Amino acid sequence: MTSDVIRRPDQQASQGPDFPWIKSYPANIDWHAKFPVRPLHSLLHDAAANFPKHICTDFLGKQTSYEDVHQAVTRVAAGLQGLGVKEGVKVGLFLPNSPTFIIYYYAILQVGGVVVNYNPLYTVEELAYQVEDSETEIMVTLDLKALFEKVEALLEQGTLNRAVIASFPGLLPPTKAAVFKLFRSREIARPLSSPQTAKITLDADFTGDRPPDPVAIDPEQDIAVLQYTGGTTGQPKGAMLTHANVMTNTRQVAAWAPNLVDGGERILGVLPFFHVFAMTVVMNLGIAKAAKIIIMPRFVLNDALRLIQSGRPTILPGVPTLFNAILNHPKIQNYDLSTLVFCISGGAPLPVEVKEKFEALTGCAIVEGYGLSETSPVVTCNVVDGLNKAGSIGLPFPQTIISLRDLEDPTKTVPDGEPGEICVKGPQVMVGYWKRTEETQDVFVDGFLRTGDVARMDEDGMFFIEDRIKDLIITSGFNVYPRQIEEALYTIDAIEEATVIGVPHEHKGEVPKAFLKLKAGAQVTSDEVMAQLSVKLSKLELPAEIEFRDALPKTMIGKLSKKELKAEEMARRQDKG
Numbered sequence: 260m261t262s263d264v265i266r267r268p269d270q271q272a273s274q275g276p277d278f279p280w281i282k283s284y285p286a287n288i289d290w291h292a293k294f295p296v297r298p299l300h301s302l303l304h305d306a307a308a309n310f311p312k313h314i315c316t317d318f319l320g321k322q323t324s325y326e327d328v329h330q331a332v333t334r335v336a337a338g339l340q341g342l343g344v345k346e347g348v349k350v351g352l353f354l355p356n357s358p359t360f361i362i363y364y365y366a367i368l369q370v371g372g373v374v375v376n377y378n379p380l381y382t383v384e385e386l387a388y389q390v391e392d393s394e395t396e397i398m399v400t401l402d403l404k405a406l407f408e409k410v411e412a413l414l415e416q417g418t419l420n421r422a423v424i425a426s427f428p429g430l431l432p433p434t435k436a437a438v439f440k441l442f443r444s445r446e447i448a449r450p451l452s453s454p455q456t457a458k459i460t461l462d463a464d465f466t467g468d469r470p471p472d473p474v475a476i477d478p479e480q481d482i483a484v485l486q487y488t489g490g491t492t493g494q495p496k497g498a499m500l501t502h503a504n505v506m507t508n509t510r511q512v513a514a515w516a517p518n519l520v521d522g523g524e525r526i527l528g529v530l531p532f533f534h535v536f537a538m539t540v541v542m543n544l545g546i547a548k549a550a551k552i553i554i555m556p557r558f559v560l561n562d563a564l565r566l567i568q569s570g571r572p573t574i575l576p577g578v579p580t581l582f583n584a585i586l587n588h589p590k591i592q593n594y595d596l597s598t599l600v601f602c603i604s605g606g607a608p609l610p611v612e613v614k615e616k617f618e619a620l621t622g623c624a625i626v627e628g629y630g631l632s633e634t635s636p637v638v639t640c641n642v643v644d645g646l647n648k649a650g651s652i653g654l655p656f657p658q659t660i661i662s663l664r665d666l667e668d669p670t671k672t673v674p675d676g677e678p679g680e681i682c683v684k685g686p687q688v689m690v691g692y693w694k695r696t697e698e699t700q701d702v703f704v705d706g707f708l709r710t711g712d713v714a715r716m717d718e719d720g721m722f723f724i725e726d727r728i729k730d731l732i733i734t735s736g737f738n739v740y741p742r743q744i745e746e747a748l749y750t751i752d753a754i755e756e757a758t759v760i761g762v763p764h765e766h767k768g769e770v771p772k773a774f775l776k777l778k779a780g781a782q783v784t785s786d787e788v789m790a791q792l793s794v795k796l797s798k799l800e801l802p803a804e805i806e807f808r809d810a811l812p813k814t815m816i817g818k819l820s821k822k823e824l825k826a827e828e829m830a831r832r833q834d835k836g
Contacts (some may be wrong), residue, residue, distance in 0.1 A: 264269045265337055267779065269458060269814050272742060275784045276753075278290070278655075278660065278720065279675075279716065279718075279719070279720035280396060280655055280716075280719075280720025280721070281720070282304075282606045282719070282720065283423060283646050283654055283719045283720050283721065285357075285566065285642050285645035285656065285669065288514060288515065288517065288642065288657070288659050289646075289657060290658070290787045291657070291658070292648045292658070293656045293658070294506070294507050294510040294511065294514075294657075294658075295510075296478045296479060296503045296506065296507065296618065296687070297478055297502075297506060298368065298369075298476040298500075298502050298506075299365075299368050299478075299483045299505050299506045299543070300332075300365045300368040300510075301367045301506075301682055302327075302365075302506070302509065302543060302546045302547050303328070303329055303332060305548050306325050306329075306546050306547070306549040307325040307326055307328070307329035307550060308309040308451050308701075310325050310521075310522040310549040311324065311326035311329075312324055312325075313324055313325050313522055313551070314547055315327075315328040315361075315546075315549075315551070315552065315580070316328060316358045316361065316552050316554055317551055317552070317553045317554065318357060318430055318431075318554045318556075318572065319430070319431055319432070319554075319556070320429065320431075320432045320435065321432045321435075321453070322551075323358060325549060326650070328358065328361065328362060329332040329529065331358075331362045332362050332365045332366045332369065332466050332728050333366075333369075333470055333471065334367035334466070334467070334468075334665050334706075335462070335465055336360055336366040336367075336370050336466070336469040336470075337460075337465065337469050337470060338464070338791050339366055339367065339370050339372065339397075339423075339465075339471075340458075340471050340472060341465075342372050342397060342421065342423070342460060343396075344370050344371075344372045344396075344397065344782075345370065345371055345372070345373035345474070346372075346474060346481070347371065347372075347373060347482070347617060348371075348372045348373065348396055348397075349368045349372070349373045349375050349393050349394050349396055349398065349485065350363075350372045350373070350374060350375065350395065350396070350397045350521065351376075351377050351390065351393075351394045351395040351397065351398040352367075352374060352375070352377060352399050352533065353376045353377040353379060353381075353386070353398050353399065353400040353409075353410060354379065354399065354404060354406075354532075354533070355401070355406075355531070355556045355557060356398060356531060356532050356537075356555060356556050356557070357367040357397070357401070357428065357430055357554060357556060358429075358430055358554065359366060359462075360532045360533075360542075361532075361542060362406075363399045363423075363425075364384055364396075364532075364542070366675075367478065368476075368483055368502070369471060369474070369476055370472075371474040371476060371481070372481065372822070373482050373484065373485055374483065374484045374485070375389070375393045375395050375485045375497070375571075376484065376486060376487070376532075376533040376534075376535075377389065377398075377442075377486075377533060378531075378533055378813055378815055379405075379406060379531075379533070379634055379803060381409070382409075382717055384407050384590075385413045385779070386409060386410075386413060386418075386673050387413060387418045387626045388494070388495075389487055389495065390413060390418050390419055390432060390798070391418060392494075392495075392496075392497065392678060392694070393485050393487075393497055393693065395419065396419075396420050396421065397421045397422065397423060398410050398413065398419055398422045398423070398685060399422070399423045399425065400422065400423075400731070401423070401424070401425050402424050402425070402426055402427055402447055402448045402450060402495070402794070403427050403446055403447065403448065403451075403496070404445075404446055404447065404448045405446070406448075407424060407450060408448065410422045410424075411448075411453055411475040412788040414453075414455040414459070415454070415455055415459045415803055419799060420458065420459075420460050421459075421460065422450075422455075422458060422460070423459075423460045423461075423462060424448075424450045424459060424460070424461055424462060424797075425461075425462035426461075426462065426463065427439075427447070427682050428440055429463075429789075430445070432483055437596065440574055448710075455517075462601055465534050468525065471825070474798025474818070475803075476502060477634075478501060478502035478503040478506065479501060479502075479503045479703070480501065481502055482500065482501055482531055483500055483501060483502040483504070483505050483688075484498035484500045484783075485498070485499060485500075485537075485693055486498045486500055486535050486632045487632075488631075488632045488633070490621060491674075494661035496693065496695050496698065497692060497693035497694075498632045498633045498689045498692060498693075499690050499691055499692065499693050500689055500690075501689075502634045503686065504686070504687050504688070504689060504690075504818060505538075505635050505687075505688040507537060507633035507658075507687050508539050508634070508636070508637055508656075508686075508687040509539055509543040509544055509547050511637065511656040511657055512539065512540055512544050512546070512550060512637055512686065513544060513547050513707045514657060515626075515640055515642065515643075515656070516601050518600070518643070518644075518798065519548055519573075519574070519600075519601060520548075521548055521658075522549040524545075524550035524551070524574055525550060525551040525553060525570060525571060525572045525573050525598075526541060526544070526545040526547050526548075526550045526551070526552055526553065526572060526573070526574040526575075526576070527553050527563070527566060527567065527572040527574070527575050527576075528531045528541045528542070528545070528552050528553060528554040528555060528556070528569065529541075529555050529558050529563055529575075529576075529581060530558075530577065530578070530581075530606075530816055531575060531815055531816060531818070533813065534606075534816045535630075535631075535632045535635065536578075536605050536606050536630070536636055536638040537576065537636060537816070539637065540576045540603060540605070540637065541551070541576050543777055544574075544820045545574075547789045550573075550574065551570075552571055552693060553566055553570040558581070558582050559812050560585070560588060561588075561758075563585075563744065564585065564588065564591075564594045564699050566594055567594060567595075567599075567832075568594050568595055568728070569597075570574055571598040572600045573599060573600045573601065574599075574602075574603075575597055575599055575601075575602045575603075575669070576602075576603045576605070577603075577604055577817075578600065578604065578605065578606040578607055578608075578615055578817045578820060579604055579608065579609045579610060579818065580606050580607075580756065580764070580813060580817045580819060581817055582602070582604060582609070582613055582614075582617045582625060583613045583755065583756065585617070586616050586617055586620065587778055587779070589779065591620070596620065596623070597622065599620070599623040600622055601623070601626075601643065602617075602621075602624070602626070602635050603625070603626050603627075603628055603640065604625050604626070604627045605627070605628045605630060605636075605637070606816050606817075606818045607818035607819065608627075608724055608742050608745070609627040610623065610746055610749040611649045611650050611749070612746075612749040612767075613749065613751055614649065617775065624643060624647065624835075625644065626640055626641040626643055626647070626653065627640070627641055627651070627652055627653065628641070629650065629653070629712075629722070629724065630641035630654035631710060633639075633688065633689045633702075633710075634683060634685070634687050634688050634689070634708065635687040635688075635689070636658060636687075637656060637687070638655065638659060638661070638681075638685070638687070639652045639653045639654060639655050639656065639659070639661070639711075639722055640641065640652070640653045640654070640656065641653035641654070641762075641814060642654065642661075645828045646719060646721070648719075648723075650723055650746070651717075651721045651722060651723050652714070652722050652723065652724055652774060653721060653722065654720060654721060654722075655660060655685075655722075656685065656687070658685055658686050659683065659684070659685035659686075659687070660683070660684045660685060660707075661680030661681055661682070661683055661684070661716075661722065662679065662682045662683075662705075662707050663678070663713075663714060663716060664679050664680045664682050664704065664707075664709070665679060665680075666674045666678075666679065666680055666728065667760065667774045668683065669704045669709060670704060675716065675718075676715060676716070676717070676718075677715060677726045677799070678713050678714065678715045679713065679714070680709060680710065680711065680712065680713060680728065681710040681712045681713070681714050681716070681722070682704060682705075682707035682708060682709050682710065682712060683707060684706055684707045684708070686716060688708050689708070689719060692821070695712065696765075709730045711727055711729060712724060712726075712727050712728070713725040713726055713727070713728055713731070715741070716752055723769065724742060725740045725742065725743075726740040726743075730760070730761075730821065731759035732760075732769045732771055733763075733768055733769055734761075734764075734767050734768065734769055734771070734799050735766075735767045735768065735799065737799050738765065739757035739761075739799055739800050741758075741760065741761075741771065741821075743796070743800060744759045744771055744773065744796060744800055744802065745757050745758060745759050747795040747796050748773060748775065748788070748792070749784065749794055750791075750795070751791050751792075752778075752781070753777050753778060753781035753782065753783040754776070754777060754778070754781075755776050755777060755778040755779075755781075755782070756775070756776055756806075756819060757773060757776075758773075758774050758775070758811055758819045758821055758824065759771050759772065759773050759774070759802065760772055760774075760821050760824050760825050760828065762803075762804065762828050762832075763832060764803065770775055770802075770803035770804075770829070771800065771801070771802045771803060772802060772804040772805075772806065772819070773788075773802040773804070773805045773806070774806050774808055774811055774824055775788070775807050775808070776807075776808055776809065776811050777807065785805040785807075786833075788805055788807070789801065789802070796818060811822065811824075
């Protein structure tokens with residue numbers, strides 16, 4: 260396994276050097292803090308033991324206690340052992356946000372299996388690649404045709420060995436379940452009528468009270484999750500995250516919000532659990548705090564606002580487009596957002612304008628964090644109470660070290676205040692890429708994980724993202740960072756969303772092109788946009804082209820996606836050429 264290829268983040272001495280960021284830590288958070296290393300599923304065990312009658316999940320009105328969720332996990336864990344799941348066996352979760360996801364996630368971990376997260380919108384071809392690459396043996400999904408038919412195709416072509424099918428109507432309150440079966444029955448699959456019946460197990464078949472056989476877990480060595488990256492460069496690859504990686508990152512997030520009360524919080528699960536950000540900062544954090552997890556199967560803005568109104572969440576993890584969408588809802592003043600006490604933004608840069616306007620609207624500070632799949636995912640974050648600078652991704656988490664490296668020679672560090680590639684060492688950093696020894700070696704330098712992101716550190720030890728190396732635009736030999744242009748665009752009142760990419764230019768190599776979505780009813784011309792930008796940006800940074808669109812492409816998690824726009828521009832230029 261590739262986990263033996265690299266040096267694990269050392270476990271650097273807890274009383275290490277006096278790093279610049281430590282002086283900016285608030286008094287109630289300790290960079291030197293050590294977190295107990297235990298199997299990840301112990302989070303749920305502890306919550307159920309301490310708060311058995313508290314509500315764990317609220318899904319479309321059906322509420323389930325921590326005691327009942329824990330019992331369901333025990334039942335499913337025994338059932339999975341009966342199907343042959345043991346240490347190292349890969350089990351896929353092909354599920355929307357639901358209690359089923361939480362139950363199977365912890366059950367797989369309890370019996371020593373490895374969770375492999377799958378995007379519910381994947382095509383059969385995308386699923387087949389990840390199943391084969393990860394060596395997934397069993398796939399868990401719901402009896403919804405949109406999901407089951409893809410899994411059935413994998414079984415039929417022999418890519419997948421077995422599937423476990425859970426009931427979607429069974430997740431609903433009785434009245435809603437009856438209505439769903441009556442009026443939307445065509446959306447329900449009939450697994451037992453499939454030609455692949457011999458390879459299918461129904462969730463309901465896991466019955467009885469027999470506990471699973473105990474399994475010894477080594478948190479530092481045993482892989483808990485194979486988290487596939489987005490594949491922005493080449494084919495997607497699985498980041499191997501140990502129990503210790505994910506458990507520690509969950510504890511780091513909890514320590515970052517010391518005022519949150521165990522058993523007293525409510526967290527809104529808008530982000531998809533299969534994504535690493537939501538997996539840690541919604542699901543695992545929610546369980547760690549014994550919070551009520553208000554689950555949305557998919558994001559619909561009006562539904563989310565109604566849930567905030569009725570469910571009164573205290574914690575809202577989101578991406579910048581989520582907070583921006585809330586801000587721009589035409590009737591936002593009709594909704595009470597005052598219960599929010601901890602909002603954390605990740606997945607993409609948070610525009611300063613969005614942060615300031617959301618905080619003015621709600622009275623709740625949004626703290627921007629930074630991370631990636633390979634770091635479980637959070638690396639840095641702004642503090643809730645303390646030094647908080649607009650545009651900053653904050654301070655490194657406890658026990659986390661950031662080294663900014665030269666863009667041409669990553670073995671060299673850059674002088675203070677200069678931009679460099681973010682390289683990370685800490686207990687949340689993956690042990691390597693699954694079956695990718697060479698790529699694992701290439702992504703580490705001096706024991707630090709290379710992120711591909713460019714940042715600078717100020718005199719207070721706070722970090723500011725300049726951009727991703729792959730998004731850097733080189734115009735006439737000068738570096739231009741799309742994020743700086745996007746920040747300037749967001750200061751224009753008429754603009755709701757903005758993203759900037761580099762496009763080829765005959766003489767300059769590349770030039771910036773801006774794609775804009777305007778607010779409802781707003782009007783602005785390209786000339787007016789350029790006039791406002793000209794006092795904020797240098798001539799090199801000014802967009803050479805501006806294109807207005809009714810909508811901008813987004814990823815499954817909801818962040819703006821440059822990849823589709825770059826592909827469109829490439830195809831357009833090839834057609835012209």
